[in-house]
Amino acid sequence: MNPARYLLAPWWVAQLATGAKSFRDNPIIGSHRLNARGLHVARVRRAHAMAWKRREKLAKLIDPADREAFDRDGFVARSDFLPAQQFERLRDAVLAHRGPARDMAQGDTITRRFALDPDLLAEIPEARALLQNPDWRGLIRYAGSFDQEPLTYIQSILSHVRDADPDPQTHFHADTFHPSVKAWLFLTDVAEDEGPFCYVPGSHRLTPERLAWEKAMSMKAPEGVDRLSSRGSFRVKREELPELGLPEPHAFAVPANTLVVGDTFGFHARGPSVRPSTRVEIWAYGRRNPYLPWTGLDPLSLPGIAERRVPYLWGFRDRWKRFVGQPWRDVGDKSPTER
Known part of the structure; x- marks a missing residue:
């Protein structure tokens, strides 16, 4: 065995008690x-049992009807x-905004993000009011099972921008092996044939x-599944x-x-877009x-840290992209709808 594997073994073992999910990068997580x-x-x-216990503590933050809908x-x-x-x-303020943006290209689609950092929150006070909205806060906390501030962005999905393979996000998948949360407040109408979110x-x-399916997938990983599944985001066929x-x-x-x-x-x-x-x-x-x-x-x-996390994260990955990768390309000043 490579001596480096002995040195890394404690790190790999310690990751079992975290959200680490890659079957490819951790040979213990990926052990058939x-x-x-x-x-x-x-x-x-274990992760799911603990998430539901935490949700019990957060249930008071949301309307009982919303809790029933979510649990179901x-x-x-x-x-x-x-x-x-x-x-x-x-x-109107978001659509008129032009400022520093990051793009990630996947297949024929570009995802563009603008960090809701202190400058953008000062420019668009309605965005700050949204992040302080009790219903917004309560629903995200209950779904995610933690009383924490999420990372927040203005996000655009620009389909059919490039001559490339279809967007891989159109394949049904789980983000990871444990509960996590995402939220979308749609600022534009979403048509059924123009890339709607699907669940x-x-x-x-x-x-x-x-559980049986999870076990079968884990035994195929990391070599017997696609690249994204091998990194812990299991794909499922319809x-x-x-x-x-x-x-x-x-x-x-x-x-x-x-x-x-x-x-x-x-x-x-993400549903397919026909145009x-x-x-x-x-x-x-x-x-x-x-x-x-x-x-x-x-x-x-x-406060003071939460709204600065995204720029810090982007900057960290820019500096150390050789080691940690950086899929989010700095594209300078853009608008949300600019193609």
Whole structure:
């Protein structure tokens, strides 16, 4: 054995108690022998049990009807989320914004993000008001099972921008092995054939069928699955859903001012777009060590730190991209809709 593997072994073992998910980068997480004996399944079971315990503590933050919907479906959808005038000011300010942007190209689609940092929040006070909205805060915290500030962006999805393979995000997948949260406040109308967010209702629940599927996938990884699955974001084929006791996906073809908050352990994807299209939204993302027993105590959520995390993260990856990679390319000043 390579001596370096002995030196790294304690690090690989320590990662078992974190959200580390790559079967390719950690030979213990990716061990066929250990996963055949239930390592991956044990990590999944424990993470989900703890997430539901944390959610019990956070249930008071959301309306009982929203809790029932989330517990059943894995998502909450709220139309007319903001008062009409407040939403119109937010939408108009975002669409008129031009500033530093980052692009990530995947297939024929570009995802563009603008960090909701102190400068942008000062420019668009309606965005700051959104982040302080009790319903926004409560739904994201309950779905993510942590009392933490998510990373937030203005995000655009620009389809059919390049002559390339189809967008890989159109394949249904789970982001990771444990509950995590993403939220979309759509600032533009979303048509059913123009890349809507899609979610398989109930796929966030850890059923016996899902556990068996997770075990089978873990035993194939890292060599017997696609690249993204080998890194811990398992892809699922649509024809597999009935075998897992799951219904057809729900496509969120919705009007502007609709909020969707979902647990992205549930299977989800970006629907295909049959023509060049642009989707603009306020997008939030939260993920934390799934084995923490407490809901809060997150120093990165403190005011003054929370709104600066995205620029710091981009800067870190710029500096160390040789070692950690940097998929988000600095494209200078752009607008959300500029192609």
